[in-house]
Amino acid sequence: MDIIFLHGIRARTVIGWYDWERTAPQAVEIDLDVGLPSARACVTDELRDTIDYDQLVQHLRRVLAEQHFLLLEALAEHIAHVILHDFGAPWVKVTVVKPGILTEVARVGVSIERGHRA
Numbered sequence: 001m002d003i004i005f006l007h008g009i010r011a012r013t014v015i016g017w018y019d020w021e022r023t024a025p026q027a028v029e030i031d032l033d034v035g036l037p038s039a040r041a042c043v044t045d046e047l048r049d050t051i052d053y054d055q056l057v058q059h060l061r062r063v064l065a066e067q068h069f070l071l072l073e074a075l076a077e078h079i080a081h082v083i084l085h086d087f088g089a090p091w092v093k094v095t096v097v098k099p100g101i102l103t104e105v106a107r108v109g110v111s112i113e114r115g116h117r118a
């Protein structure tokens, strides 16, 4: 299966289990690995035959601006659902990191895989 990846997407969103986290947006970093439904674009050289990563990032930014979650797991699940159902990907891996949230940990986050990897 061919994969489009977008690693190190930096954004700000309201997320967190604790009340103090839900008063203002905080930084998150997102990695997406998105399985492609076919390898057609490799042959046709047509954007319509693949998943447009510009559209993917725009959609993701809308989600982060409009939807607020308590846990990284719930945010990752929502992103995975959108990519599978709205963009027609057969498989996706979503990693969401909260940089700097724990003082003694360089990177803390959640990684989920959904769908079927051929």
Ligand SMILES: Nc1nc2c(c(=O)[nH]1)N=C([C@H](O)[C@@H](O)CO)CN2
Binding pocket: 015, 016, 017, 018, 021, 070, 071, 072, 073, 098, 101
């Ligand atoms: N498995 C998780 N554990 C925790 C999360 C989370 O999203 N998933 N979140 C928090 C707090 O919001 C944290 O960012 C600040 O302490 C704690 N644990």
